[in-house]
Amino acid sequence: MNMTLVQKIRAVALAAAAVHATAHAQTAPTMKMTTPIPASITTPDSVETRFGLLKFRDGFPDEATAEKVYDNLDYVRGIEAFLNTMPGASAEAIRRGFASQGADNNQTVLITEHLMDSNSLFLTPNTESVYNLMWVDTKDGPVVIETPPDVLGVIDDHWFQYVGDFGRAGPDRGKGGKFLLLPPGYKGDVPEGYIVLRSGTYGNLVFWRGFLDKSGASNAVANTMKFTKVYRLADAANPPQMKFINVSGKAFNTVYPNNFHLYEEVNNIVQYEPNESYSPEILGQLASIGIEQGKPFSPDDRMKKILTEAAAVGNATARTIVFRPRESGTYLYPNSAWFTAFVGGNYQFLSQPGVRDLDARIHFMYYATAVTPAMALKKVGLGSQYAVATTDSEGKPLDGSKTYRIHLPPNIPAKDFWSFVAYDNQTRSMLQTDQQFPSISSLKKDVVINPDTSVDVWFGPTAPKGHEANWVQTVPNKGWNVLLRLYGPLESWFDKTWKPGEFERVS
Numbered sequence: 001m002n003m004t005l006v007q008k009i010r011a012v013a014l015a016a017a018a019v020h021a022t023a024h025a026q027t028a029p030t031m032k033m034t035t036p037i038p039a040s041i042t043t044p045d046s047v048e049t050r051f052g053l054l055k056f057r058d059g060f061p062d063e064a065t066a067e068k069v070y071d072n073l074d075y076v077r078g079i080e081a082f083l084n085t086m087p088g089a090s091a092e093a094i095r096r097g098f099a100s101q102g103a104d105n106n107q108t109v110l111i112t113e114h115l116m117d118s119n120s121l122f123l124t125p126n127t128e129s130v131y132n133l134m135w136v137d138t139k140d141g142p143v144v145i146e147t148p149p150d151v152l153g154v155i156d157d158h159w160f161q162y163v164g165d166f167g168r169a170g171p172d173r174g175k176g177g178k179f180l181l182l183p184p185g186y187k188g189d190v191p192e193g194y195i196v197l198r199s200g201t202y203g204n205l206v207f208w209r210g211f212l213d214k215s216g217a218s219n220a221v222a223n224t225m226k227f228t229k230v231y232r233l234a235d236a237a238n239p240p241q242m243k244f245i246n247v248s249g250k251a252f253n254t255v256y257p258n259n260f261h262l263y264e265e266v267n268n269i270v271q272y273e274p275n276e277s278y279s280p281e282i283l284g285q286l287a288s289i290g291i292e293q294g295k296p297f298s299p300d301d302r303m304k305k306i307l308t309e310a311a312a313v314g315n316a317t318a319r320t321i322v323f324r325p326r327e328s329g330t331y332l333y334p335n336s337a338w339f340t341a342f343v344g345g346n347y348q349f350l351s352q353p354g355v356r357d358l359d360a361r362i363h364f365m366y367y368a369t370a371v372t373p374a375m376a377l378k379k380v381g382l383g384s385q386y387a388v389a390t391t392d393s394e395g396k397p398l399d400g401s402k403t404y405r406i407h408l409p410p411n412i413p414a415k416d417f418w419s420f421v422a423y424d425n426q427t428r429s430m431l432q433t434d435q436q437f438p439s440i441s442s443l444k445k446d447v448v449i450n451p452d453t454s455v456d457v458w459f460g461p462t463a464p465k466g467h468e469a470n471w472v473q474t475v476p477n478k479g480w481n482v483l484l485r486l487y488g489p490l491e492s493w494f495d496k497t498w499k500p501g502e503f504e505r506v507s
Contacts, residue, residue: 071306074289078263078310081285083317083358085266087160087365088278089256090123091205092265094369095158097121097254098135101247106136106143106230107240113221114248117437118430121253124341124368124483125430127437128419130210130220133247134230138183139202141232144194144239148227149176151220153208154372158201158269159278162347162371167208169374169383171195176227184274191233200277201269206230207370212443255427258315260308263289267297318366323390323397323425323481327359333499337389338484341367345376367428378494381415385489390425390481393502397425398481400474403460407501410453415488417442420457422472425479433473440472459503 047054051072054065061069103110110133116125125131132151136143147153151167151174163181168174172195180194183202190196210220224244231239256262266286270293275283283292289307291297299307325331325339332338342364344351349361364371367388377383391397392404412418419441422431431438440447440457446469449455458464459482463471474480484500492498 071302074303074306075310077285077288078307079314079317081266081282081289081291082262082311082314083362084279084282084285085159085269086256086262086314086318086362087371088158088269089262089265090365090369091156091158091160091203092269093256094205094254095135095203096265097252098133100252101250102243102245103133103135106134106232108243108245109134109224109228109230110245110247111221111224112248113217113246115217115437116430117249118432119249119251120247121251121255121427121429122369123255123428124421124423126419126421126483126485127430127439128212128417128441128443128485128487130212130217130224132208132210132224132228134206136181136204136206136230137202138181138199138204141234142183142186142188143181144229144231144233144236145179145181145206146227146229147172147176147179147208148210148223150174150223151208151210152374153206154370154374155181155197155199156205156371157199157277158203158205158273160205160365160369160371161200162373163199163204164195164197165372165374166195169372169377180233184277201273203269203272255429259311260304262311262314263291263307264297267291318362321359321363322367325359325363327357327363330363332387333496336499337391337393337395337502338387338500339389341386341388341483342375345378347371347373347376380491380494381488383487383489385486385493387484387500388481389484389503391503393504396505397479398459398474398503400431400478400480401461401476402474402505403458403462403464403507404503405506406457406459406503408455408457409498409501410450411492411498412442412453412455412486413490413493413498414442414486415490417487419443419485419487420472420482421485422459422474422480422482425481431475431478431480433475435473438472440470444469458506460507464506 043056043059045056052068054068055062056065098110101110102108112131115127116122116131117127136145147166152169153166155163157163164170166172166177166179171177177195178193180196181204182196182198184200210224213219228242229239230242256265270286270291275293286292290299290303327343330339330343332340343360344357349357351357374383419439421439423429424431448470456470458467458471459474461474461476486493
């Protein structure tokens with residue numbers, strides 16, 4: 001039977017479609033039900049990828065391809081799990097650090113009676129306030145937290161999610177309050193007379209800062225010791241005695257690991273806390289690499305090798321996001337080294353409702369700690385504002401072997417005080433030098449202020465002659481970065497009519 005032209009065209013089209021549709025189209029005949037198949041929904045015989053050549057027989061992966069794909073899947077999920085659970089790993093590292101100093105119960109407060117110095121490893125702390133540090137656990141029932149006045153405090157859960165503020169940014173308005181912290185899923189009676197907070201986890205980081213005054217740190221220390229009480233609600237009639245441990249000058253670590261051990265730290269949280277306390281998606285990532293509640297985390301040699309590499313790449317990713325940020329809105333000024341550690345100004349790290357800014361969360365949680373809406377407050381004359389610099393005026397990393405000068409123009413917009421603190425690039429903790437405090441601030445009694453109210457500060461391995469009072473020491477051949485803090489920031493900071501100078505290399 002002769003074919004019409006249309007039939008011939010249709011037959012050619014069907015044949016061509018069949019070639020695209022299967023890897024072995026030359027052996028697959030055209031059938032009665034054969035229709036044109038879009039090439040975009042088929043898989044070629046072979047696919048070149050960054051992890052090797054993948055081969056398929058009519059869409060079916062060969063054994064070597066399946067092995068490569070699963071190795072890559074475990075690797076990718078390992079990286080994502082590293083980055084997405086970093087906040088929890090940070091909280092767990094803090095818990096372990098506190099426990100190493102005796103704060104492994106609800107009645108012990110670690111307090112920096114003589115301020116915090118570079119002996120201890122904390123992510124970007126300051127040297128101008130009294131830190132008070134606790135780990136509070138509600139597994140035995142609701143816990144009452146009586147807070148001191150005139151502090152700035154926050155409670156974050158075991159995954160480093162925000163629970164509540166107290167002090168100047170809290171509902172007690174800085175007067176001190178009686179808070180009731182309820183455990184996950186609590187359905188019991190809630191008595192009156194408390195400010196009630198609900199946490200998704202049993203373990204909680206509780207810390208607050210006391211402020212210096214003319215007496216120095218003594219009033220802030222006294223307030224903590226006089227007013228702080230933490231006890232189970234069941235013990236309200238007869239609260240146990242509080243214990244205060246001075247950790248100023250103590251060497252201990254609260255920074256989480258950058259290697260395979262991070263997964264082990266995260267596994268501790270997964271085993272201890274309810275699944276409902278964190279994202280099902282992220283817990284699913286963890287389960288896919290062997291971290292699941294009620295099961296031992298014991299990866300075989302293959303998986304441990306993959307996760308070791310995934311952790312290294314996850315850490316490299318986080319470090320790059322911090323030190324070479326690419327997100328729009330990170331830098332505070334055009335052609336400047338100064339950037340914000342809190343990209344987007346949202347404590348939930350949302351770029352818009354329902355959309356997580358993943359890089360913003362990584363940026364903050366790798367560099368700093370304490371999640372609270374107070375970080376996003378922009379109130380003239382209240383709270384604090386921060387700016388970070390990791391490079392000099394030429395865009396080169398700050399080098400501990402070099403000497404730099406930075407100029408703060410007149411009328412520095414800080415109602416209370418300003419400060420610089422230098423940090424080690426590796427630990428993101430205070431830079432360890434011959435100086436107890438690697439910092440300088442307007443609270444320093446001998447700091448030199450220019451006649452026009454501007455200030456010049458020098459950073460380098462040795463003090464420039466004649467500028468010893470305004471010098472912060474650095475370490476030769478060690479990278480460092482700096483945080484500029486403005487306490488009681490003024491309008492000229494927010495409208496950017498005032499801006500700090502850049503780090504100018506002088507030798």
